[in-house]
Amino acid sequence: MTSPLYNASGVMCRSVEDLEAMRASSSGALITKSCTLEPREGNPEPRYFVTPLGSINSMGLPNYGYQYYLDYAEKYDYANNKPLFISISGMSLADNLTIIKAFHERALPCILEVNLSCPNLPGKPQLGYDLPAAQHALEKICEFYDRPFGVKLPPYFDVSHFDQAAEVFNKFDLLKYVTCINSVGNGLVIDVDAESVVIKPKDGLGGLGGDYVLPTALANVREFVRRLPGKQVVGCGGVKSGREAFMHILAGATAVQVGSCLYEEGVGAFDRIAQELKDLMAAKGYQKLSDFRGKLKTL
Numbered sequence: 001m002t003s004p005l006y007n008a009s010g011v012m013c014r015s016v017e018d019l020e021a022m023r024a025s026s027s028g029a030l031i032t033k034s035c036t037l038e039p040r041e042g043n044p045e046p047r048y049f050v051t052p053l054g055s056i057n058s059m060g061l062p063n064y065g066y067q068y069y070l071d072y073a074e075k076y077d078y079a080n081n082k083p084l085f086i087s088i089s090g091m092s093l094a095d096n097l098t099i100i101k102a103f104h105e106r107a108l109p110c111i112l113e114v115n116l117s118c119p120n121l122p123g124k125p126q127l128g129y130d131l132p133a134a135q136h137a138l139e140k141i142c143e144f145y146d147r148p149f150g151v152k153l154p155p156y157f158d159v160s161h162f163d164q165a166a167e168v169f170n171k172f173d174l175l176k177y178v179t180c181i182n183s184v185g186n187g188l189v190i191d192v193d194a195e196s197v198v199i200k201p202k203d204g205l206g207g208l209g210g211d212y213v214l215p216t217a218l219a220n221v222r223e224f225v226r227r228l229p230g231k232q233v234v235g236c237g238g239v240k241s242g243r244e245a246f247m248h249i250l251a252g253a254t255a256v257q258v259g260s261c262l263y264e265e266g267v268g269a270f271d272r273i274a275q276e277l278k279d280l281m282a283a284k285g286y287q288k289l290s291d292f293r294g295k296l297k298t299l
């Protein structure tokens, strides 16, 4: 069976070496690091920090520029390999459109995923939190892009925001899936002994991953599954064993991404988590994911 697990964008996917390690792993797919028009160094280090409860990062979009990933996508052997997703996070709408147009011209089988945590105009919230701007961006993309694509969503925390966001996404038939969630933004991890923050950028503020975000990730998956008929939801956030993968699928996820845990454990995480999920399903008498997908009970 093809694994329902793959990497969260940003982890094990910046270089061709990373991508080839993902392709050789037991994951069911792979996604690239969000790319920009030009290559970027990213933020000063330390910019990723591991804690007992997960991770905090302010990488700053380090990537080799979109042509690097376009080149990888052109050389990719789609007939004999798992699906390839390309994450796009231009520094402006114009950059996003330039990048998407370049991929569109090549008509490759890879699937584009627009990272809505991408920067907006200076001083404005990220696109995912500026829904009129997100709708405008999606309209400009769909003026020419005519193939299925997805978006990576930041976490939402207010029910009205689930409603407003879903209202935008439901306007776009080619938007076939959403990935919930990106890291929980602007957390602050403190080292008591050093009396200091743990990452250099943004005076220590960074996106949280791991155990910190699991309940928020599950809520976003379940709420968007309910609100986006005909679309799929990919679960991301807090997956470190078969149990969390099971939770995401029970909440309605079609597939499940692994970020912080993959960063720490490496590609062995895919084998371990898939086996744990298989064992859990067997113990519960489930043969396939659709036996329990979206069947979370309420009280």
Ligand SMILES: CC(C)(C)CCc1c(C(=O)O)[nH]c(=O)[nH]c1=O
Binding pocket: 010, 034, 057, 058, 059, 060, 061, 062, 089, 115, 117, 118, 119, 182, 183, 207
């Ligand atoms: C936060 C941005 C730098 C604007 C986008 C890239 C990104 C980063 C990153 O490159 O810092 N980290 C995340 O956890 N999620 C992301 O979407």
